[in-house]
Amino acid sequence: MNDVNDTGKAVSPTTKNNEPKPASQFEVMLITGMSGAGRSHAADCVEDMGWYVVDNLPPKLLIPLVDMMTSSGSKVHKLAAVIDVRSRSYFDDLSAVLSHLDDLGVRTHILFLDASDKVLVQRYESVRRPHPLQHGNRLIDGIREERELLENLKERADTVIDTSALSIHQLSTKLYEALLGSGAKTVSVHIFSFGFKYGIPLDADFVADVRFLPNPYWVPSLRELNGNDQAVSDYVLCDERAKEFIDAYEKAIMVAIKGYAQEDKHYVTIAVGCTGGQHRSVAISNELAKRFRAHGLSVTVSARELHRHERQ
Numbered sequence: 001m002n003d004v005n006d007t008g009k010a011v012s013p014t015t016k017n018n019e020p021k022p023a024s025q026f027e028v029m030l031i032t033g034m035s036g037a038g039r040s041h042a043a044d045c046v047e048d049m050g051w052y053v054v055d056n057l058p059p060k061l062l063i064p065l066v067d068m069m070t071s072s073g074s075k076v077h078k079l080a081a082v083i084d085v086r087s088r089s090y091f092d093d094l095s096a097v098l099s100h101l102d103d104l105g106v107r108t109h110i111l112f113l114d115a116s117d118k119v120l121v122q123r124y125e126s127v128r129r130p131h132p133l134q135h136g137n138r139l140i141d142g143i144r145e146e147r148e149l150l151e152n153l154k155e156r157a158d159t160v161i162d163t164s165a166l167s168i169h170q171l172s173t174k175l176y177e178a179l180l181g182s183g184a185k186t187v188s189v190h191i192f193s194f195g196f197k198y199g200i201p202l203d204a205d206f207v208a209d210v211r212f213l214p215n216p217y218w219v220p221s222l223r224e225l226n227g228n229d230q231a232v233s234d235y236v237l238c239d240e241r242a243k244e245f246i247d248a249y250e251k252a253i254m255v256a257i258k259g260y261a262q263e264d265k266h267y268v269t270i271a272v273g274c275t276g277g278q279h280r281s282v283a284i285s286n287e288l289a290k291r292f293r294a295h296g297l298s299v300t301v302s303a304r305e306l307h308r309h310e311r312q
Helices: 039-048 059-070 085-104 117-127 139-149 151-156 168-179 230-237 240-262 280-294 306-311
Strands: 027-033 052-055 078-082 107-114 159-162 188-195 206-209 267-274 298-303
Touching: 027 039, 027 085, 039 052, 039 078, 039 107, 039 168, 059 078, 059 085, 085 107, 085 151, 107 151, 117 139, 139 151, 159 168, 188 280, 206 240, 230 240, 230 280, 240 267, 240 280, 267 280, 280 298
Parallel strands: 027 078, 027 107, 052 078, 107 159, 188 267, 188 298, 206 267
Antiparallel strands: none
């Protein structure tokens, strides 16, 4: 836990040796802005990017949450909090909390979503809900009061996105561009090997069949190994047909990934199958992962069937 000084404020976390932890390795993002401008969708996008997201958080609770992030053994290093006028009087504490986070050395990023009054009115009328500051008055009164309350925070924001003319998919693209960059690098790829004899996967965007390659299973010295072993990998990848296939498949998938990035699809699953899922598919999956990582993509790899061989 963070220590507390005589003013009641938390101070920088320390290790067991009383050495300060590097708070700069932790990040806090505040998602804020006008009600109806797309905060909820922005929070979903940020969560998909790997942030731990909390919604409608009173600003003062940021401090104990950061304390949890910086505590020993915590695996949370990116906290995103949706903070807005729904927190009512607590919202007034935000400026002091931000200053305190700065004092701790925690990196903060303020993402502000905005839209024109006309668009906000149209959006509220379409969902038939009152504005949080309407208080029984006209909708436009609540919008104008909120805009006035948020004026200083907007000026302090690191990223401001006007969503007036954006669809939710266009907003996602804007967010990925602002936080991760543009193009294929915003797409995460998962590649897994499988055996056709155990069924075709249901959750793959692409399914590759590599049963046309020579099967290491019929080589006595390779039968008990799998595609993660160098001997098997060399046997599979040294075949000219394997090289030709991987070159062509890499090129085709990269065309699709670049298109997915433009169409707000940021996760791609590729399944590579052979007969039993032990040799050829594993070796090809590993090589494809290596190729895609060379393009700067985030890639994870798994092997669906290897546990079957281990049990045997």
